[in-house]
Amino acid sequence: MKYSKYHALGNDYLVIAPKDLAFKLTPEKIQRICHRNFGIGSDGILFGPLPSENAKFRLRIFNPDGSEAEKSGNGLRIFSRYLWDRKLVGDEEFDIETLGGKVKACVANSGNTVQVEMGYVSFHSDKIPVAGHSREVLEESITIEDKTFTFCAATIGNPHCVIQMPEVTPEIVKKYGSQIEVHPYFPNRINVQFMKVIDRGNIQIEIWERGAGYTLASGSSSSAAAAVAYHLGLCDASIAVHMPGGRIAIEINNDFLVTMTGAVTKVAEGLISMEIFEYLTD
Numbered sequence: 621m622k623y624s625k626y627h628a629l630g631n632d633y634l635v636i637a638p639k640d641l642a643f644k645l646t647p648e649k650i651q652r653i654c655h656r657n658f659g660i661g662s663d664g665i666l667f668g669p670l671p672s673e674n675a676k677f678r679l680r681i682f683n684p685d686g687s688e689a690e691k692s693g694n695g696l697r698i699f700s701r702y703l704w705d706r707k708l709v710g711d712e713e714f715d716i717e718t719l720g721g722k723v724k725a726c727v728a729n730s731g732n733t734v735q736v737e738m739g740y741v742s743f744h745s746d747k748i749p750v751a752g753h754s755r756e757v758l759e760e761s762i763t764i765e766d767k768t769f770t771f772c773a774a775t776i777g778n779p780h781c782v783i784q785m786p787e788v789t790p791e792i793v794k795k796y797g798s799q800i801e802v803h804p805y806f807p808n809r810i811n812v813q814f815m816k817v818i819d820r821g822n823i824q825i826e827i828w829e830r831g832a833g834y835t836l837a838s839g840s841s842s843s844a845a846a847a848v849a850y851h852l853g854l855c856d857a858s859i860a861v862h863m864p865g866g867r868i869a870i871e872i873n874n875d876f877l878v879t880m881t882g883a884v885t886k887v888a889e890g891l892i893s894m895e896i897f898e899y900l901t902d
């Protein structure tokens with residue numbers, strides 16, 4: 621079965637087109653395809669283009685644990701580049717329907733840069749969701765083991781927990797991220813970012829993704845963390861988000877409409893052998 625592999629600042633995805641699908645994409649098969657040793661290896665699968673009633677294309681996004689995500693910023697940049705590589709789009713703006721809403725995308729710089737209008741960020745508990753009474757989730761407390769953190773929560777279609785720290789490291793996000801991801805506060809689980817505000821135009825984040833674990837970059841995490849920093853008055857409306865895999869440019873308007881611009885790199889095209897699914901029950 622054909623696939624294309626791309627990465628966006630080290631957050632890598634496989635694109636599988638419905639026309640090439642040779643079997644039902646079950647969670648077990650997705651886990652196997654994404655496995656770094658027993659499969660191709662990736663931070664997720666982008667399944668599309670699918671038909672849509674209200675956009676030019678529709679995209680389904682799967683995490684390596686087999687769960688489906690409402691949105692993926694890096695995934696949307698990669699999918700946009702895939703469409704451009706196949707001449708299904710040119711340099712014009714086009715829209716893509718996702719589970720977490722419709723976005724607008726545009727490919728530039730000979731396919732190496734993609735801009736996506738990601739949608740509006742909300743901090744409201746009912747939309748994220750976060751357990752408890754209806755409110756904006758800003759500067760609340762969460763205790764994991766011996767540590768109590770102050771966090772803000774946001775959604776840009778998918779949910780995010782943003783924790784501001786004076787310094788951030790991979791170690792801290794790997795130590796606490798997996799427990800925050802599945803904390804009872806978050807009925808749909810949650811993506812986690814530890815954020816350092818460098819100055820009014822720059823933040824640094826370390827990321828633990830829902831359904832994927834530690835990743836080198838994340839577009840929706842960049843959007844959510846930047847929106848939190850802006851909402852808290854710590855940053856201006858144009859923010860560079862620095863991650864281990866590289867940098868994403870975020871623009872936020874007064875209504876918290878977020879536009880993300882970042883790189884995409886093509887890695888490979890290939891064929892998935894059915895042998896990798898041996899011993900799977902479904």
Ligand SMILES: N[C@H](CCC[C@H](N)C(=O)O)C(=O)O
Pocket residue numbers: 631663683688689690691692693694695778779811829830831832837838839840841
């Ligand atoms: N794991 C995320 C989806 C992928 C997000 C990330 N790769 C991005 O670039 O936004 C979730 O379950 O919401």
